[in-house]
Amino acid sequence: MAGVQPFLHDLLVTLQAPSQVWCARDGQVHPHGAQGVYHADVRVLSTAVVRVNDLLPEEISAGRSGPAELEAVGVLRMIDGPGADPTAMLRRRRVLRPGEVSEELELSCGTDDPVSGRVTLRLASDLARMDDVKQGAATSPLPPQAVPEGVRWTDGTAVVDVSAPGASVEVDDDGATLTWDVTVTPGEVVTLRWGVRTQVPAVVSAPASAEPEWSVPVVAADDKRLAPLVRRSLEDLAGLRMSADFAPGETFVAAGAPWFFTLFGRDSLWAARMLLPLGTDLARGTLRTLAARQGTVSDVETAEQPGKMLHEVRSAELEVDDGTVLPPLYYGTVDATSLWVCLLHDAWRWGLAASDVEELLPTLERALAWMRDHGDNDGDGFLDYADASGHGLSNQGWKDSGDSIQWHDGRLAEGPIALSEVQAYAYEAAVGGAELLDAFGRSGGDEWRSWAAELKTRFRERFWLSDDAGPYVAIALDRHGNPVDSVASNMGHLLGTGLLDPDEEKVVAGRLVAPDMSSGYGLRTLSARSKGYWPLRYHGGTVWTHDTAIAMHGMARAGLGAEAAVLARGLLEAAQHMDYQLPELYGGNAVGDGPGPLPYPAACHPQAWSAASAVALLAAVLGLSPSDDGGLDVAPIAPSPVGSLRFEGVRVGSRTFTVSLDPAGRAQVEEM
Incomplete structure (x- = not known):
């Protein structure tokens, strides 16, 4: 039709x-x-x-x-x-x-x-x-x-x-x-x-290397759903590996098949970030590929700005049926630049060679400067977006559909829009960027720590709301500076970034695992109590795999293991209904409402950040993080939501570890 x-x-x-x-x-x-x-x-x-x-x-x-x-x-x-x-x-x-x-x-x-x-x-x-x-x-x-x-x-x-x-x-x-x-x-x-x-x-082609840029782990758990999910996810990611003609020899993963089978800044960055426990080579390739097309000029048609990271690459102009027309190289994204900095920092912590990091520090400085000099369109101190071309994306965060940012009563928010999660990415980028600048003897660290502290203060003053279920974080601020009052999954991306204090993180986590947000198969993008909610609305009630995984991982980082376990079990419950290939998104219907999660019929599968979510799940359950001495720290969820677990193949730099977990959540780490 x-x-x-x-x-x-x-x-x-x-x-x-x-x-x-x-x-x-x-x-x-x-x-x-x-x-x-x-x-x-x-x-x-x-x-x-x-x-x-x-x-x-x-x-x-x-x-x-x-x-x-x-x-x-x-x-x-x-x-x-x-x-x-x-x-x-x-x-x-x-x-x-x-x-x-x-x-x-x-x-x-x-x-x-x-x-x-x-x-x-x-x-x-x-x-x-x-x-x-x-x-x-x-x-x-x-x-x-x-x-x-x-x-x-x-x-x-x-x-x-x-x-x-x-x-x-x-x-x-x-x-x-x-x-x-x-x-x-x-x-x-x-x-x-x-x-x-x-x-x-084509601009993108097969990568130079035939072998994946990550270790292939051995996973065994009492929960028999976990190992096949990890295995299938990594096989799918291997099929998504690509290289761009402007960064030959560097590998990234395409966003997803079939619609987004190319480089997407945000998607490729998140996928590489989730895979860091398996090695830093994919992160290096992704960082270098995006650095090769970092913005240098201001161009309204392409949304390019100095220091900005691109949104997507196509071989030709992309026409969308709602009148949106995107140029082959398009920069209409408000979050990829901050996420690039976050990935560089995290990859350095996971053992990316100092020479590789140092090579990218000028790109880092330009990316940080973009946040300060170009990221705030209306001068209110928050990163925001607005399409100035008249034919670009109207929403430029990860929820980029036209109706994704709406009030509780279903009205659409007017831009420029400052998304809550974008402030978290920017905060984390500023703090992590400052740490990198200090570590490599470059100036600017104090400036970016101060910038981050001021952002944190402003955020606390402007983004918090309350309803009959208690306090929560608004999805965004609209063009008038008003907090958009939908209860949405965006606030899950704040967890573990440092933007919230521990008490605030606990409040947010509690709202996310409540029945209106947690379907039992994952995290709904919008509360079922909202007027605009529908279980098959793209960003208004469906479950997105990566969105759930980011919130779950943030909960684990924040020490909120019980809440993280709810989302981990939800993803595993969904996976068994989908042949262990978690798609881009699926229905927000609750467990018991039908035989399983409703398929979102046009969802990509495989999808890079959905597949990478399997590794994020492992990292959350085990509480994996690199230690300051180049080793591996663990802070597992107790009790374990998957029973006993053995994960062979965790990599920190050139070192490889095996982590074993018993059902009570007690862990042992062995270096191989």
Whole structure:
């Protein structure tokens, strides 16, 4: 349906950045919705449907068979022998590599006699851009060219080459049909092969290194949900690894598939930050990549400012159906700059080499200066945002949908808007930045500590509200300086940053785990008591995995283990309903309201910061933090919300540790 964003929740995905395949539950790529083979934000195949004797195989099993691999099994009753048992079968094995998809079609039978049939593969390509697919725009297939042993599509820029040894090829204006005539003998397998190679110019591509930039831990726990969640999450993150042409050799993780399969400042920073207990190499690559495009000038069209970190990178201008038009390099984010500083500080604490830190200190100083000189549009002493171009994002925090910042009665807040969590990031960046400046003998540390202290005072004076359930932190200040009175998840990002004192942190944590905010599957973005709440509203009632993980980790850092355990158990409860792949977001319905959390139908999966949340969960349960002497400190939640736990592969610099936890929350640390 044109103009309607296609759903993803019932599709299977195979990915290895910057390529991905989205297919139906039968393994087929049908010509509708978001299904397709993609490379670098272009749909290179919009159809890849196998038939036998003009009929579709009847799917009995389909799913991932390994990282970047899928297998679908269908029975072939159209060529089967007599009897009720299905005795002819097709296995479709798909393997994805950057820029390349290969498939094997394996036919076998358990009949008394050989069976014969005609296998066809119908292919089409529309070379549609991802943003057109996301908006449900109408697309048309392009005419292909027959080439030796295959077929080709090109628009003069992208080139799509399909090879199919042994197949006859017929082309028409709408696509190509590959045909094999086969006879299958009982006890033997007939294997047909085809593949597609793609060339699409892009800003982002596969990383230089084939191996992930983090250690792969060994995790065992009494709670049997934890280990598969960690394993699946790290496999998904490995498939999201990318490199940018302006920072060759550096690796970051793309925000998510399929819609955000590129560099996003905020998302990539949070994912790298959550993965720090597994090493600092991803953090270094992310920091360097963003530093390479740090803002240098003021530009209203791109929202660039000196010292500012970018929001996202695309290969072409991005048009959104609400009139938003974003340039290929867009800086419309109020929080990525502070988060960049926070990541540099935390990576240094986790053992990032001094030479790597020192190289980035000029970038750090410019980022800090942006907070002071450009981050406050209305001069009230808080970082805020307002789109000056008229066609950029109206909301520029992590809740960036148009209706995300609203009052308790459902009215939308007017900008410039100063988000509560952005002040926490800025506070943490100023304090951490000052520590780095001192440690490396550079000036400015005292200035930034004073700046942070003043921000903390102003925040306490302006952001606190109270309702019939007690005090809480407003989601934001509006253009008039009024605190927007929604009870929302944003205040969870304040925990553990130092912006609040311990009593205030306890109050905030208590509000977040109350029934109106905690669904039992995680943290709702908006209180169920708000007029604008709806369990499937993007930022107005759904649960976002990373949002829950950030609040959970902050609670653990603040010593609020009981509250952190509530959210940890919620994520594990949700994970088991989702094949241990926690998506970008899901419904805010409560445990018991249905068989599980409602899927948010258009949610990305995998999503970088959602997958990285599994490591944040481990870090929170164990209370992991680097010690001042380069070792590892632990302050576990007691009692443990996952029972006994063993985590092998925690890294601090060049040192590796194993942490063991008993059900009571007593921990032991061994250096390997």
